[in-house]
Amino acid sequence: QVTDTLAKEGPSSPSYDWFQTDSLVTIVIYTKQKDINLDSVIVDHRDDSFRAETVIKDYSYLVHVALSHEIQEDFSVLVVENVGKIEIVLKKKENTSWKRLGHPLENHNSFIPKKDTGLFYRKCQLVSKENVTHDTKLFCLMLPPSTHLQVPVGQHVYLKLPITGTEIVKPYTPVSDSLFSEFKEPVLPNNMYIYFLIKIYPAGFFTPELDQLQIGDYVSVSNPEGNFIICQLQELEDLFLLAAGTGFTPMVKVLNYALTNIPSLRKVKLMFFNKTEDDIIWRSQLEKLAFKDKRFEVEFVLSAPTSEWSGKQGYISPALLSEFLKRSSDTSKVLICLCGPTPFTEQGMKMLHDLNFSKDEIHSFTA
Ligand code: FAD
Ligand code: NAD
Structure with a gap:
């Protein structure tokens, strides 16, 4: 919840609303900011939990609900930059009228400093692994179709793997698939792939485990962090x-x-x-x-x-x-x-x- 202190010190709190047609449910987030783009919002839909985190300067606004009805796996995210509006368009599984969006889950409708939010992870599949030097490899991970996540320039994410029964986390910085990628056709239109250049340290704790992963195996990827703007x-x-x-x-x-x-x-x-x-x-x-x-x-x-x-x-x-x-x-x-x-x-x-x-x-x- 927004406290008086926060409202005074930080940007003013976003709000959200929703509306529906027979087949679609649109969630609208009014950020009240102009400098937002598709990197600003991270959406994850898992079982019946729907989570949309909007990052505004150093703050995070969360819409987090258990949806009242089932939706299809994929959804679209649109940003109307000049009015600071984000629209998330969900496809209903059945064409029934929803009486409510759902019920609130943890921290729903909260607007808090980003440093106070925990890292949220989703499982991504290893799609390819290519040697770059004798010890460095280009890893390609695929986001689930029920996630919208774009890592902003200059930011990193955390990768998480269970190693001998404990979850281990290390930071890595996504790269483009090559220095010339802007001249290539994107493989998929909706940024489903994240690339990493990772050096494998034979005596290291995390990277040998990462290197052991087979194509099709999963690794958890966090929300982005970093202070480059x-x-x-x-x-x-x-x-x-x-x-x-x-x-x-x-x-x-x-x-x-x-x-x-x-x-x-x-x-x-x-x-x-x-x-x-x-x-x-x-x-x-x-x-x-x-x-x-x-x-x-x-x-x-x-x-x-x-x-x-x-x-x-x-x-x-x-x-x-x-x-x-x-x-x-x-x-x-x-x-x-x-x-x-x-x-x-x-x-x-x-x-x-x-x-x-x-x-x-x-x-x-x-x-
Ligand atoms: P570690 O277990 O940390 O060991 C690394 C090396 O140090 C090994 O050779 C090990 O033998 C040696 N070592 C460990 N402990 C000691 C010790 N006490 N004394 C002497 N030697 C020791 N890495 C990338 O490859 N790509 C990236 O894009 C990338 N992005 C990063 C972004 C950020 C913000 C940060 C902070 C780091 C990033 N790193 C990146 C580094 C990465 O997070 C890991 O530190 C790295 O992969 C090593 O992890 P490890 O567990 O395999 O090795
Ligand atoms: P490396 O051991 O191969 O060394 C590369 C070069 O770093 C050396 O040739 C030397 O010029 C310089 N260097 C190494 N030790 C030095 C020292 N003591 N003093 C001055 N210069 C030194 O490097 P690596 O194994 O590829 O390690 C890269 C490092 O970059 C890791 O520590 C990793 O955590 C860090 N990293 C940080 C971020 C981030 O913070 N965003 C991102 C990626 C990598």
């Missing part, structure tokens, strides 16, 4: 991406989004830190992209190269950064994204502050 990219001119190892994963969608949707963008430069050449994820795709799109440049830096490597070497350093981070003009709007092992990210942040980049110009991806 897409408006950090608005009006941007120079985007610098500093990625180490699988710290490349959040950069994939940021890169695709920026190149496709930010008209002001002049330059995107990725500095990609790895141990050896064999560890570089999607190297040929990155080189191909740099060849095709003149705004994009990539530089590889290896910390344990072979003697044949003629490129840059070492860990992240002030010398590497000051040479790499050249603005296209003195006043250009810049964003530097940073992700990798904790010492890499911490050292990188300190170096960027020392180079006089402001907090607003830096985004580090962490849990």
Whole structure:
């Protein structure tokens, strides 16, 4: 429920309503916000429980009911952006008139800070698994047809598996299926697939179990989390991406989004830190992209190269950064994204502050 304090401090509470025709039931959520889109709402229908979570800034609005009648498995979600309205259209199993939508379940009609909501999971099926490097694989998971979920750019989800009787949870960042996916026809129109680039650590706790899954097996996927907001990219001119190892994963969608949707963008430069050449994820795709799109440049830096490597070497350093981070003009709007092992990210942040980049110009991806 909305308390006085919340109403004063946060955005005003959304509300919902519903109406029906002979064959359809439409649930309408009035968000009272303009900057919403299909990423803003996550819908799950399971047995007779229907759950729609709308994320508005740092708050979450929940419609959670046991439906009074049965519905078909699939449904559609529409967003009327200019009035901030979300419509969820359910198909009735039988053409009878519903007297009520259903009865309220836990936290129905509540509007609470997102940090106070627990993570909600749904089971997704492993559809494919493809080797990318000697230890990193591209996993494709399929959402159930009774779920609407789109992971926003720069956000991660948690994967959950039962391991020796305990449920274990680890965060992973969805990627596009390739760096060129915007040029391909989508396989299915309604975003049913989520892709992950995951490094398997033989001595790790979670990833060897994940690697054991067979096609058709299930893994639970949570709602998205993360503090990257897409408006950090608005009006941007120079985007610098500093990625180490699988710290490349959040950069994939940021890169695709920026190149496709930010008209002001002049330059995107990725500095990609790895141990050896064999560890570089999607190297040929990155080189191909740099060849095709003149705004994009990539530089590889290896910390344990072979003697044949003629490129840059070492860990992240002030010398590497000051040479790499050249603005296209003195006043250009810049964003530097940073992700990798904790010492890499911490050292990188300190170096960027020392180079006089402001907090607003830096985004580090962490849990
Ligand atoms: P762990 O059991 O955590 O072990 C990892 C490695 O460390 C192993 O080699 C292990 O032997 C070693 N190790 C473990 N404990 C110790 C110790 N005490 N001392 C020394 N060595 C030790 N990873 C991806 O591959 N792709 C992603 O998209 C991705 N996204 C992420 C997003 C976020 C927000 C965060 C925080 C992490 C992300 N990660 C990602 C990392 C991921 O969450 C896991 O940490 C990773 O998969 C390792 O899990 P694990 O249980 O298999 O290994
Ligand atoms: P890795 O061990 O293969 O190392 C890759 C590069 O990181 C190295 O070549 C080096 O340049 C740099 N590096 C490693 N240790 C360093 C140190 N102590 N100081 C400075 N630089 C160092 O990396 P990996 O196994 O692919 O691990 C990737 C890391 O990224 C994991 O810790 C993972 O949790 C993290 N990650 C975080 C997010 C996120 O927070 N959103 C997303 C994806 C991955």
